[in-house]
Structure formats: structure tokens, C-alpha cells
Amino acid sequence: MSEQQDELELEALARKLDDAFLTTRPRPGFEDELWTKVQARRPFGLRLRDALAGLASGIREVPAVPLAGLAALVVVILGIGLVGYVGGQRQGGAATAPAQHFSSTSGEVEQAPGFGRLPSPSLKSSPGGAATTAPVAVGPVMANSEYSGPVQLTWSGQNITLGSASVFRYREPTTTDADQFASSLGAALRGRPKGYLGSYTATDYTLEVRGTVQSSAQSPAYFIYTSPSMPPLDAAGAAPADLASLFLAAHSLSPQWNYTTAIDSSGELTRVVFERQFDAADYGPAYLVDANGQRYGMEVDLQGNHVEHVSGVLPVSQDAAIYKLVSSDVAFREATSSAPPPQSLSTPAPAVQLTKVELAYLLVPAGDHSYYEPVYVFSGSFQVNGTTYTKHLVAPAVDPSQRTP
Amino acid sequence: MGAERPPFEDLYREFLGRIYAYVRAQVGGAEDAEDITAQVFMNAYQAYPRFEPRHTTPAAWLFRIARNATLDHFRASGRRERLRRTIEHQPVAEVDPASQAEERIQYQALLAEVARLPERQRDVISLRHSGLSFQEVGALMGCSEDAAKMLYHRALRALREAVEREKV
Numbered sequence: 201m202s203e204q205q206d207e208l209e210l211e212a213l214a215r216k217l218d219d220a221f222l223t224t225r226p227r228p229g230f231e232d233e234l235w236t237k238v239q240a241r242r243p244f245g246l247r248l249r250d251a252l253a254g255l256a257s258g259i260r261e262v263p264a265v266p267l268a269g270l271a272a273l274v275v276v277i278l279g280i281g282l283v284g285y286v287g288g289q290r291q292g293g294a295a296t297a298p299a300q301h302f303s304s305t306s307g308e309v310e311q312a313p314g315f316g317r318l319p320s321p322s323l324k325s326s327p328g329g330a331a332t333t334a335p336v337a338v339g340p341v342m343a344n345s346e347y348s349g350p351v352q353l354t355w356s357g358q359n360i361t362l363g364s365a366s367v368f369r370y371r372e373p374t375t376t377d378a379d380q381f382a383s384s385l386g387a388a389l390r391g392r393p394k395g396y397l398g399s400y401t402a403t404d405y406t407l408e409v410r411g412t413v414q415s416s417a418q419s420p421a422y423f424i425y426t427s428p429s430m431p432p433l434d435a436a437g438a439a440p441a442d443l444a445s446l447f448l449a450a451h452s453l454s455p456q457w458n459y460t461t462a463i464d465s466s467g468e469l470t471r472v473v474f475e476r477q478f479d480a481a482d483y484g485p486a487y488l489v490d491a492n493g494q495r496y497g498m499e500v501d502l503q504g505n506h507v508e509h510v511s512g513v514l515p516v517s518q519d520a521a522i523y524k525l526v527s528s529d530v531a532f533r534e535a536t537s538s539a540p541p542p543q544s545l546s547t548p549a550p551a552v553q554l555t556k557v558e559l560a561y562l563l564v565p566a567g568d569h570s571y572y573e574p575v576y577v578f579s580g581s582f583q584v585n586g587t588t589y590t591k592h593l594v595a596p597a598v599d600p601s602q603r604t605p
Numbered sequence: 606m607g608a609e610r611p612p613f614e615d616l617y618r619e620f621l622g623r624i625y626a627y628v629r630a631q632v633g634g635a636e637d638a639e640d641i642t643a644q645v646f647m648n649a650y651q652a653y654p655r656f657e658p659r660h661t662t663p664a665a666w667l668f669r670i671a672r673n674a675t676l677d678h679f680r681a682s683g684r685r686e687r688l689r690r691t692i693e694h695q696p697v698a699e700v701d702p703a704s705q706a707e708e709r710i711q712y713q714a715l716l717a718e719v720a721r722l723p724e725r726q727r728d729v730i731s732l733r734h735s736g737l738s739f740q741e742v743g744a745l746m747g748c749s750e751d752a753a754k755m756l757y758h759r760a761l762r763a764l765r766e767a768v769e770r771e772k773v
Contacts, residue, residue: 210761220712221734224626234643238650395659
């Protein structure tokens with residue numbers, strides 16, 4: 201056989217393989233069956249995140265929203281299928297059990313003169329709004345896979361009226377900062393993968409350090425991936441939160457900020473979330489939330505007594521300055537009044553009465569320096585076809601005159 | 606520009622068929638392929654919060670999980686025994702009545718031949734024809750891009766010989 205003929209035969213076989221792999225697919229129905237199983241295993245936090253990703257993509261598709269309006273309108277509405285959540289979709293699920301702990305936030309924070317006009321949060325905002333007196337449609341809203349659509353918001357809870365609160369600012373961490381952090385843990389530099397400040401190895405884990413993600417407003421973070429050789433924690437009978445704390449303390453990673461813990465279990469995996477809090481002076485502890493109103497801070501994934509993974513907020517030095525706040529009802533009106541007119545709907549959007557509000561902190565990336573700014577997180581419940589949903593709305597708390605448009 | 610993590614469902618819908626085909630070519634039978642594919646996406650879902658799109662492509666990440674799940678499957682059951690049972694009790698045409706078409710039978714027979722190749726040859730052909738680049742294949746198999754290319758060409762020749770022997 202000539203070399204040319206040999207090559208032609210191999211090419212023909214390769215084409216046949218391409219076709220074979222392209223046409224080999226699971227039986228009809230398998231895709232949906234498996235997706236249902238995956239959905240049932242979804243941890244609560246991820247279901248929420250995906251729902252919001254759907255919400256955000258829906259928002260991006262809405263045409264002709266003035267940019268200035270979008271920048272001013274910081275509205276995030278979450279829908280959470282409480283019935284599905286409570287009713288057993290979360291197999292092996294565990295309750296979220298907050299438990300208050302405190303550690304020092306001082307030492308790294310010092311008062312500074314004002315930072316000038318603050319950048320406004322550029323949340324994935326909803327091009328719609330609501331007013332307490334004249335509800336209008338907002339949307340789309342993704343509760344879970346069972347519900348999506350616009351809603352009408354009203355606010356009728358007890359307002360928060362604070363004259364002012366701290367805004368925190370930090371400088372973007374550098375590779376030197378990341379190296380110092382890794383060095384303090386006893387990890388050695390392995391490389392600098394794209395998108396990371398550094399990747400490091402320690403005796404029984406890998407550490408990766410990342411700066412602020414400007415596009416999606418994620419805090420500077422580190423990630424620890426333990427190796428199979430890491431011994432399990434020797435603490436028979438200890439609760440997951442205690443195991444996580446034990447691990448963090450043993451690796452000099454205990455949070456240096458206030459927090460509460462929440463537990464999320466799915467299958468054999470247990471996630472301990474240390475939800476970070478900021479000291480908002482007259483208000484007290486205020487949670488750090490993401491653009492969706494979800495609390496975050498540090499996560500420790502456990503399988504039995506073995507730590508699988510840790511992700512945490514990279515410690516950075518920050519300074520603080522006092523800024524004037526608007527009251528929660530003003531923030532609500534501001535967040536909802538600049539909405540575009542509601543689209544005509546074949547069925548009326550459900551009315552949602554937001555009844556609770558809390559002060560929280562939101563990361564606002566701004567290049568070399570980023571800010572943790574106070575926001576109000578509104579929430580309320582409503583029912584659609586017998587299913588109960590909870591909605592959240594995030595609105596900036598800093599007076600608009602002290603923010604860039 | 607930062608790589609953002611897409612919704613998991615997007616990955617699931619995009620890669621389910623490719624992962625299934627890859628697994629099917631590894632294990633030979635449809636039933637095992639479904640079980641392993643299900644395990645792959647369950648595992649992927651659990652691990653998704655740790656997936657960093659800046660670090661690797663979704664394809665490479667998912668195929669790594671699929672490869673590990675397939676290896677676990679072989680370790681757990683004993684590959685020879687599993688293959689024997691697969692070939693004896695799961696004729697290629699019984700799975701899907703629509704696959705009576707001669708071409709599809711041929712394709713399934715071809716994948717069954719792939720499943721009989723030695724492990725690394727089977728792996729390199731399955732990964733490559735699942736749409737991965739040689740660079741990705743090499744990264745998954747722990748070798749260089751050039752080594753992956755050489756391994757692939759050797760595997761392709763071995764497959765051709767097997768096909769000729771079996772007259773697939």
C-alpha cells in the first residue's frame with residue numbers, strides 16, 4: 201500500500217469516526233430525565249445563582265433602556281421557589297442555621313477623608329420598577345425553572361433611616377500581595393496562570409489567588425484545593441461549622457471580620473458559609489451581599505471530616521469614610537421610579553409587597569480601587585398558582601448626590 | 606476580558622451529547638454510558654462552583670470529569686468483565702429501534718471497536734473525535750500536544766487494523 205493510499209484510508213476512517221461520534225446520542229428523553237435529577241441535587245445557592253443568571257440575560261435583552269437610567273436604577277429582583285425548596289427538591293438538604301460570631305474588624309481599617317464621589321453600583325439591573333403608590337411592571341423575574349415573568353412591586357415595611365454610614369475602600373491587590381499571603385500560609389509560588397495573581401503549592405493543598413473581578417463584581421479571592429493526601433480533621437462528633445473553623449484556624453485562615461455561619465448540604469457534600477459582615481456604625485452588623493442580594497464571604501466544602509475546598513475573600517487593607525445615606529423608602533423610590541414603561545402583558549403581573557429591608561454592603565469595583573458601599577436589600581413574598589416565592593430588591597443607600605450618575 | 610461562568614444548564618445542554626458519545630465509545634454499551642453520563646453531570650454540578658473558566662475551557666473541564674468517571678467505572682467493575690458482558694448482552698442494534706439503519710449500526714459497531722482498543726488508544730480517539738483539540742487532549746492525558754498527535758495516529762492505525770479484522 202502506498203503512503204498516499206494509507207493516508208487516504210486513515211482520513212476516511214477519521215471522517216467515519218467523526219460521523220459516529222456526532223450521531224451517537226442518548227435515547228430520546230434521557231436529556232430531560234437527567235436534567236430533572238440534576239435539578240433535584242442542586243444546592244440552594246446555585247439554584248438561586250442560575251435563576252439570576254437567567255434574569256440577567258433577560259435583562260440584557262431588553263432594548264432601548266437609557267444607559268443613564270440603567271446606571272441609576274439598581275434593582276435586582278430575585279425569585280426563590282420556597283415551596284420547591286422546602287418541599288424536598290433539595291434532597292438531603294439541611295436547614296440554614298445562622299449563628300452569630302464576632303471577630304475583630306479593627307486594625308486594618310482607619311478613617312479617611314471622603315473618597316470623593318463614589319462610583320454607582322453597576323448591578324445587573326432590572327429595566328422596570330415599582331412605586332409604592334402606582335405599581336408598574338418590572339421584569340423579567342426568574343424564581344426557578346417554574347416561574348418567570350414581570351411583577352409589580354410595592355413597599356410597605358418599616359423604613360430604615362440612617363443619617364450616614366461608612367464606605368470602605370481597598371486598593372487592588374498585586375502579585376506581591378498575593379505572594380505575601382501565600383507565603384504566610386507556607387505555600388510556594390508555582391506560576392501565574394492567566395486571570396490569577398498566582399498559583400501556589402503547599403504540602404497538601406493547592407492555592408490560587410485572584411484579584412477583583414471587575415466585570416461581575418467579585419471580591420479578591422483565594423481558593424484552596426486540598427489533595428487526597430490531606431488527612432481528615434480529627435474531631436469526632438464535631439458539627440460542620442466547627443470542623444470548618446478548626447481547619448481555618450489550623451491554616452491561619454480564620455476570618456478577621458464579623459460573620460455568621462450558614463450550612464448548606466447536598467448529598468455527601470456540606471458547605472459551611474461564613475457570611476461576612478461590616479460594621480455599619482449606628483446600624484450594627486451589615487452583611488456583604490452580591491449583586492443578587494445573596495450573602496457571601498468564605499466557603500468551606502466538607503465531605504465528612506475532610507475539607508475538599510475553601511474559597512475566601514482575600515484579606516486586603518481597607519480604609520473607611522463616612523457618606524450620607526438616603527432612607528430606605530427614598531432608595532426604593534429612586535430604584536423603581538426611573539423604570540421604563542411596562543410592556544403590555546397578556547396577563548397582569550403579580551403584585552409583590554416588599555415588607556422587609558436591611559442594610560447590607562455591596563462591592564463596587566472601580567479599577568485600582570474598589571469600594572464596599574451600603575445598599576438596602578428589600579424582600580417580600582408572594583404566591584403564584586399556589587407556589588410561594590420570595591423577592592429581593594437591592595438599591596443603593598448612598599445619597600445620589602455623593603455618587604456618580 | 607474576564608471569562609464569566611455560564612449558567613450550568615447551558616453547559617449541560619451543549620455537552621450532554623458529546624459526553625455521552627465519549628463515554629459510549631469508552632464502555633461500549635448504552636446502559637453503562639447513560640449511568641456514567643449521569644454521574645458525570647452530577648459530579649460536574651457539585652464541582653461547578655469551583656470551575657474557573659479563565660483556567661480551562663468548559664469542554665476540557667467536563668471531559669476531565671467524564672474521563673475520571675469512566676476510569677472509576679472500569680476500576681469498580683473490571684473492564685474485561687464489563688466489556689464481555691456488554692458485547693454479549695447488548696447487541697448494538699437493540700438499544701434504539703430507530704438505529705436499524707445500516708449506517709447507524711455501522712457507527713455503533715465502529716464505536717464498539719474503539720471500546721476494545723487499549724486504554725490510551727481508546728481514550729485519545731474518543732477525546733479527539735469528541736471535538737477536543739490536540740492541546741486539550743494532551744492536557745487531559747498528561748502528555749504534550751505532539752505526543753497526543755502521535756498517540757492518536759498510532760491509535761487510528763490500530764483501529765483500522767481491528768476494523769479490517771472484524772470487517773466493520
